[in-house]
Every structure is written in structure tokens, then in C-alpha cells.
């Protein structure tokens with residue numbers, strides 16, 4: 001499953017975005033009162049959670065060795081828990 005395909009159709013990260021909106025200068029705003037299939041059925045919310053975890057993992061991977069505090073803070077932010085450091 002490609003989580004980007006489940007994002008709002010008006011989110012530029014969605015692969016369908018350029019097919020639907022790439023010809024206009026104006027960029028639509030994702031979510032809000034959007035009624036595209038992904039938003040209407042709630043697929044957008046799950047995709048955002050998956051992508052937020054992916055961002056955390058990328059942050060952990062990019063953290064230099066010896067900076068565990070940064071990783072803990074990233075994990076705490078993703079989980080909505082207080083930062084340990």
C-alpha cells in the first residue's frame with residue numbers, strides 16, 4: 001500500500017494530485033471541508049498517521065550516533081507524550 005495514494009486528493013503529496021490539479025496555478029488546500037473519497041471515508045487520517053511515523057523514523061535514521069535524546073524527543077512528539085529530555 002502506498003500511503004500517499006490515501007492522502008486527500010488535494011494534497012500535493014498524493015500521486016493523483018498532478019493529474020487532478022497540476023494544470024492550475026492555484027494550489028487547492030487539502031482537508032478542511034474537502035469531500036474527496038479519501039477524506040470522506042477517513043483514509044486521509046490513517047495515511048497521515050502512517051506518514052508521521054515515517055517522518056519520525058527518517059528523523060531517527062538521520063540522527064547522528066550518540067544523540068539518543070533527539071530520538072527520544074522525536075518519539076515522544078509522535079506519541080503525544082512529554083519529552084523525556
Ligand SMILES: [Zn+2]
Pocket residue numbers: 007008009010030031034035036037038039040
Ligand atoms: Zn480530500
